[in-house]
Amino acid sequence: MLPTVRELLADQFSAADPLVLAGHSRLGRSVRWVHSSEIYEISPLLSGGELLLTTGLGLAGVDAGTRRHYLREIAGRGVAGVAFELGRTFDAMPPEMVAEASRNGLPLIALRAVVPFIDLCRAANTEIVSREVSALRLLNELARDVTKELAAGNGLAHLLARIGAATGCALIVTSGNGALIAAHGVDDDRSAWAAVEAAVASAPIRARENNWGTLTAGPGSVLDEATLAQVLEQSAPSLGLALTNSSAPTGRPQLAAMTLLADLLDGKPIRQADLKVRGTAAGVPALSGRILVPVAIDAPDARIAARLLDTAAKELGRPGLVGEVHATTYGLLTVERGGADAVGAAVRVLRKSFATNTVDGVTIVVGDPCEFTAVALTGSLQATRAALRLATLHRRDRLAGSPISTCRELATELVVESLPESERTRLIATTVAPLIAWDATHHSNLSRTLEVYLRHGASPTRSATALHIGRQSLYQRLDRIRELLGYDPSDPALAGTLLLALCAHRLAAVG
Structure with a gap:
């Protein structure tokens, strides 16, 4: 919610005719405060996030090395940028200062029109305070909404949806051992882990006085990083409470x-x-x-x-x-x-x-x-x-496409596992061995195609959908399977035997 250097230059500083000389890629930095100073040794007084205004009076008469040192020290404090009013100390920014700012990724701005610093500071800081008030309002409203979700007994999914509506970015919950627990604003696990890798902010989740896991925000938030971090910090305890409440009764x-x-x-x-x-x-x-x-x-x-x-x-x-x-x-x-x-x-x-x-x-x-x-x-x-x-x-x-299975769906696997190893080997060798050999040589997956086909009642439409291929591609695979096996695998009399053999091969390959 804090304004960026770019936003302030385009709005509150427009009358000063600003020109960015260095640090163009860092103009998206949030500005926490704007103030002016002519002190040469100003850097120890800076805490980061400031946009510093100066006429350069403290640099009058010093050599190029000293001017470089001035900017290097300021950049080391994590300021958002430095703006010099031209015409008093410098008619144009010395090239060594532009080079030093560029080397340190520090936005260096030349103010080509004279506007009293007090006016610039008042306008910019009023905007900053206004946005901070908006951020506090956002945090208060979010806290109220999350409390309502907790009171209603809703779980992680509802809480993340509420928080995600405020942040406008992906939110990921991971446990202490690194497992992916819940996610909002992503399509699948791969997208969730990509958001974690590109994390903008995160906060620890505590449950029953223990560090349970982490709440992570991916890129693309409508909030600035500082406000986003505040939202996560405020919301993480509610997630911990939800996790605690989700436990079974004790005693x-x-x-x-x-x-x-x-x-x-x-x-x-x-x-x-x-x-x-x-x-x-x-x-x-x-x-x-x-x-x-x-x-x-x-x-x-x-x-x-x-x-x-x-x-x-x-x-x-x-x-x-x-x-x-x-x-x-x-x-x-x-x-x-x-x-x-x-x-x-x-x-x-x-x-x-x-x-x-x-x-x-x-x-x-x-x-x-x-x-x-x-x-x-x-x-x-x-x-x-x-x-x-x-x-x-x-x-x-x-194969099933769901995290929920039943014993009756897994009956084939249970039967196969109960068979002696010699019987499983014989079953595979006498039915689908040519198919397995072809897959190994050609890096194909015809054995899985056949298992999906049989599990879907030999329906081409359902099987093609499950395999995410077109029906014509499925027909081509089935033709190849018939050619390799030397018999028609869609024969109803063979369905049970083939499923057992294919299941035995799959379990052996994974186990």
Whole structure:
């Protein structure tokens, strides 16, 4: 919000007929204050950001080296620029001063018309104060808006949108370990990291007295750097509060939930009566007789995962059980009995929850529905854990196009992983080996093309869209695949076998 050297020269200084002699590339510097001085040893009194006006009286009669030293010292204080009124000490700026200013990237301006410095300072400083008042108003209004978002229980996505409306630039939240958590004003992860690399300002985010991460502003803000830094500094604590509030409840219920989930995942025998008592102790007494859908989440921070599950449970309108076991967050969502698709219902509320709390670096797997018995819960939770490991390690979301997967979607991977190594090798060798050899020799990816084609029901339109290619290009690839394999891979009788073989190859390549 502070005016730049360029803006002041074009407006408040126009009557003085300014001419920029050096530092043209630095005219975008913000000016914090404008004042005049004829003292030669002025540099120790400068703190940075000033536009200094002088007639050069303190340089009268000194040699070229002394004049160079004068400008070099001033440039070292980080001033916005120096403007000399011509006609008193200098009829024209000495060339060595122009050269020194240029060498130091210091805007050097010649004022060719005489205007009292008091008039220039009054006009410029009035503009600066006016803009500072506007900046304070902006900060106050933003603080009010962010407080409203927090009071409404909204997450990072809403807060970043509010802050982004004020800054007009990309905003990125990263965790302490460098993971990308959330972003506003960018299209994808690559753009987010590009904004971080070109950061204009940043501020630490603290949560529960710890340095949790960083809020970074990319280039292109409508605010000057100083005001932008103020906005980030003011907003970072609110983000820390949002992260703290997003955590699951602590205390005995949370400990009971974590212990129960850990025992179920370990397959420990639990009597039905004890299961009901432990569910009640975990804060969810009404699980008996309901359909439960397990969910496993890998996230940069357990509080993010807990927030996603909590939002999903509220959307379903029924209590859920959430706990962290071995750095992975698990949950049990309660779905209405008699519904046509309990898994689909869980996926829908999780997608809505994910959209409300948009974050990156999260992988979610929805397990198979089960009854409220220890045996059923153990089997379903263990399968969900295995599926999450596959989804995280092997990045199956590249095929699915979503951070949310289900155990039934990952059934092929789970089956392949359960096969002996010799059986996987035989399966690949007898089905898709020629395709894999061609990909290795020609640096192509026909094996992935075929897997996408089969996963999309052999539909050319859906497959081409998923691969981001035209249908004609897809047909050409399929022709090449048929030629290499020697048989038609679209034969329905071969679909299951080919998917298993292609999945075995993909998992082996990534693993």
